[in-house]
Amino acid sequence: MAIEEPLEKWSTAVATVRVGATAADGGTRGREIVLGGEMTLPFLHFEGATPNKPVVAMEVLDIAPQDWPDVLMKPFADVVDDPAAWAAKCVNDYGAEMICLKLEGTHPDSGDKGPDDAAKVVKAVLEAVDVPLIIWGCDVDEKDNQVLPACSQAAAGERCLLGTAKEDNYRTLVASCMADGHNLIAESPLDINIAKQVNILVSEAGLPLDRVVMYPTTGGLGYGIEYAYSIQERGRLAALTGDKMMSPPVVCQIGQEAWRAKEAKASDEEAPQWGAAEKRGPMWEAMTAIMLLQAGADILIMRHPNAVALVKKAIDELMRS
Amino acid sequence: MIVIGERINGMFKAVNQAIQDKDKAAIQDLAKRQIDEGADMLDINVGTAAADPVGAMKWLVETVREVTDVPLSIDNPNLPTMKAGLEACTGRKMINSTIGSEEALNTFFPLAKEHNAMVVCLCIDDKGVPVDVDGRVEIAMRVLAKAMEYEIPMDDIYIDPIVLPVKADQTGPGKVLESIRQFGMLSDPKPHIVIGLSNLSQGAVDRKLINRTFLTMAIAQGLDAAILDPLDTELMDAMITAEMLMNRTIYSDSFLKAYRQR
Numbered sequence: 013m014a015i016e017e018p019l020e021k022w023s024t025a026v027a028t029v030r031v032g033a034t035a036a037d038g039g040t041r042g043r044e045i046v047l048g049g050e051m052t053l054p055f056l057h058f059e060g061a062t063p064n065k066p067v068v069a070m071e072v073l074d075i076a077p078q079d080w081p082d083v084l085m086k087p088f089a090d091v092v093d094d095p096a097a098w099a100a101k102c103v104n105d106y107g108a109e110m111i112c113l114k115l116e117g118t119h120p121d122s123g124d125k126g127p128d129d130a131a132k133v134v135k136a137v138l139e140a141v142d143v144p145l146i147i148w149g150c151d152v153d154e155k156d157n158q159v160l161p162a163c164s165q166a167a168a169g170e171r172c173l174l175g176t177a178k179e180d181n182y183r184t185l186v187a188s189c190m191a192d193g194h195n196l197i198a199e200s201p202l203d204i205n206i207a208k209q210v211n212i213l214v215s216e217a218g219l220p221l222d223r224v225v226m227y228p229t230t231g232g233l234g235y236g237i238e239y240a241y242s243i244q245e246r247g248r249l250a251a252l253t254g255d256k257m258m259s260p261p262v263v264c265q266i267g268q269e270a271w272r273a274k275e276a277k278a279s280d281e282e283a284p285q286w287g288a289a290e291k292r293g294p295m296w297e298a299m300t301a302i303m304l305l306q307a308g309a310d311i312l313i314m315r316h317p318n319a320v321a322l323v324k325k326a327i328d329e330l331m332r333s
Numbered sequence: 334m335i336v337i338g339e340r341i342n343g344m345f346k347a348v349n350q351a352i353q354d355k356d357k358a359a360i361q362d363l364a365k366r367q368i369d370e371g372a373d374m375l376d377i378n379v380g381t382a383a384a385d386p387v388g389a390m391k392w393l394v395e396t397v398r399e400v401t402d403v404p405l406s407i408d409n410p411n412l413p414t415m416k417a418g419l420e421a422c423t424g425r426k427m428i429n430s431t432i433g434s435e436e437a438l439n440t441f442f443p444l445a446k447e448h449n450a451m452v453v454c455l456c457i458d459d460k461g462v463p464v465d466v467d468g469r470v471e472i473a474m475r476v477l478a479k480a481m482e483y484e485i486p487m488d489d490i491y492i493d494p495i496v497l498p499v500k501a502d503q504t505g506p507g508k509v510l511e512s513i514r515q516f517g518m519l520s521d522p523k524p525h526i527v528i529g530l531s532n533l534s535q536g537a538v539d540r541k542l543i544n545r546t547f548l549t550m551a552i553a554q555g556l557d558a559a560i561l562d563p564l565d566t567e568l569m570d571a572m573i574t575a576e577m578l579m580n581r582t583i584y585s586d587s588f589l590k591a592y593r594q595r
Contacts, residue, residue: 018521021488208585212594250583257591258583 019059022252026050026310027222027259028064029195031110032144033171041170042142045110047225047310048261053248054308057333065331066305068320069110069146069313070102071267074125074133075117080315081277083293087317095133096140103141106317107324112146113137118159119150127162134163138170146173146263146313148197153181164188173197173263173311176227179210186217195223197263202229202236204243208250211257224260225311232269232276233300240264244307264304267315270297294318302326334572335374335558337406337427338367339531341393343380352379352389360393361400368401370563371593374427375401377418378408387417394421404451406560412440419448427451429560430493433472434458435479442483451489452480453527456512462495469494469512470519477520491527491558492516498535499543506533506547510554517555527558541565549575 026048033039045067052060076092077085087106091098095113102108115130117123134147147163149156156176161184164174168191175197177185182198189196198214200207207228215221228247231240250258270276276296280289297319301312305327314320340363343349351359364375375397383389386409394405404425407418419426430453431441438454445452454476456462456469463469473492480490494512497505509528516526533547534540545568548559552575563569573592576582585591 205584205586208583208591209587212585212587212591215594246583255583256594257585 020052022052022060024252024254024256024259026248026251026261026308027224029222029225029261031171031173031195033169033193037171039170040138040142041144044171045144048259050248050252050308052252053245054306055330062331064310066310066312066327067109068107068301068324068327069112069311070099070106070108070320071112071114071313071315072098072102072137073114073116074130075123077116078122080271081289081293082279083289084271084277084316096136099137100140102317103143106320108143108320110144110146110311111137111141112148112313114148115150115159115163117150118155119152120155122150124155125159127159130159131162131166134166138167144172145170146175146197146311148175151176153178157181157184160185161188164192164194167194168192171195173225175199175225177210177214179206179213182210182214183217186214186219189219189223195225197225197227198260199227200229202231202239202243204228204246207243207247208255208257211260215257221256221260226258226260226262227265228262230264230266230269230300230304232266232271232273233296233303234273234275235269237300237303241303241307244304244309248308261310262308263311263313264301264309266301266304266312267297267319268313270300270319271315294322298322298326305330334552334556334576335525335527336372336563336569336572337374337376337527337558337560338364338372338563339376339378339529339560340367340562340564341375341397342378342408343383343389344378345380349380349383352383352393355392357396357399360396364397364400367563368403370566371569372403372563374404374406376406376408376429376560379414386411386414390414390418391421394418398423406451406453416444419444419450422448425449425451427453427491429453430455432457433476435475438476438479442479442485445485445489446483451491452485453491453493454480455493456495462497466508466511466515469508470515473512473516473524474519477524480524487520487522487524491525493527493529496528496530496533496547498537499533500535500537506550510550513551513554513556523555525558526556527560528556530559530561541568544568545571548572552576553579 028049029047032041032044046064049063099111117125172194174194176199198210231237247258276293294316301323379386379389406427406429408429431437432455456472494509534543
């Protein structure tokens with residue numbers, strides 16, 4: 013009598029989203045990145061295929077960072093005032109597979125730059141690097157609704173990831189994505205029910221789910237990561253068992269959340285008992301990333317080059333079947 | 334839930350007429366409408382009136398296959414008609430059904446293997462439908478042991494506790510619910526558990542209310558498949574809601590709509 017192997021059988025796969033348009037698709041990116049497509053829980057190669065590996069995007073701001081600790085500023089000290097040069101450094105020196113351009117300078121409290129300025133930065137970054145681009149607004153809905161359509165137009169045809177759309181603010185962004193050929197980031201506040209609802213709303217508004225990436229909100233190590241993890245995991249289980257509305261791949265804001273932790277950002281003087289900040293901070297970021305990889309993250313948006321290197325190495329090892 | 338649409342059944346007058354008239358459009362329309370409303374599989378039953386059940390089954394299967402590739406449940410108690418249906422059916426299919434006696438299982442499991450078919454196994458043996466829960470569970474256990482012997486994947490086995498009309502025996506529904514609960518503990522992975530829902534309300538009034546109330550109760554006990562009428566919107570809404578309440582699907586404010594957009 014044969015004994016059945018106790019393998020889980022999944023009925024559906026994570027949706028596949030293509031980011032970055034090459035010349036063949038009318039864009040100028042050097043290569044396309046394919047996200048998602050997993051047919052099993054993360055890295056369980058014996059159970060199902062993981063056709064596309066998770067990717068690391070590095071964060072670039074449109075203004076010099078206001079609250080980054082010294083350890084984090086150091087690798088970028090020569091480029092923080094020039095987003096294009098900053099992006100180039102991330103790609104050329106630190107191996108970033110995507111760039112996440114955060115438009116913090118458009119925030120009413122951080123410079124309040126207008127749509128034209130933002131669009132110029134987008135163009136400059138697109139010219140400086142040929143990896144696919146994530147364009148992330150300042151998270152003030154009214155401002156994002158002015159700025160992001162201009163950025164979307166400036167990057168028309170490049171198949172960027174544009175975000176974020178929320179339950180009560182998604183129509184403008186959906187329209188921009190559809191008009192200019194981009195993909196959308198659908199955000200929810202650590203709430204799986206809302207995550208699903210946003211996906212339903214954007215797909216009803218006309219954007220197919222193979223052009224959506226979910227941002228279920230990220231919690232850093234020590235600051236709610238378990239909660240973020242369990243929500244991501246629950247979403248992934250639903251995606252694998254037939255819930256089409258939970259099928260989009262997932263993006264995580266690793267750097268942003270990890271470097272909020274005092275354990276990451278405290279200087280050597282502030283916390284000598286915790287070990288050297290130079291090592292401690294990047295390690296905190298890398299651990300946050302590696303944990304959320306196990307919950308099914310498809311894009312990790314990161315900051316410190318050493319953390320990026322560690323995580324890319326971990327991904328390569330995890331992808332070996 | 335795995336919804337097996339029950340509407341293509343020769344017991345319905347319109348379907349019987351369509352079989353006699355070889356009215357493909359009528360059958361295909363019924364197939365498509367059931368799928369649009371959430372059927373994952375379609376039951377194909379020629380009924381008792383067909384003069385040539387073998388020919389009728391073959392025609393029904395081929396007619397439905399022209400418009401959909403969902404699995405078809407070949408629903409007939411007689412072996413020649415069953416075989417004709419299985420042979421005519423390309424793609425995934427289901428044997429509906431075999432009883433749980435040694436002899437029947439030794440006939441139908443090899444057939445299932447040959448056709449890579451799913452099988453509905455009724456909790457009936459040579460002595461008929463057991464009067465109590467234990468009798469049903471005992472048959473289910475024998476079925477599962479036999480399935481392993483024939484190396485039929487657990488995912489292809491659908492245990493049916495047998496739903497009888499509540500009007501005939503009011504203690505029946507309670508026994509079915511308890512049986513469903515216990516079936517879930519028989520193996521890991523669990524077999525599928527299926528019921529033919531409409532039989533419950535045969536001869537009763539307020540049939541739809543009875544059906545949908547029982548369906549939600551059975552889902553709470555672990556039922557994961559049912560042969561039912563997907564064109565009954567209130568029934569489908571109740572089913573979707575029960576699954577959501579059992580945390581089998583993720584709630585969203587558009588949860589009814591989301592289910593139908595699968």
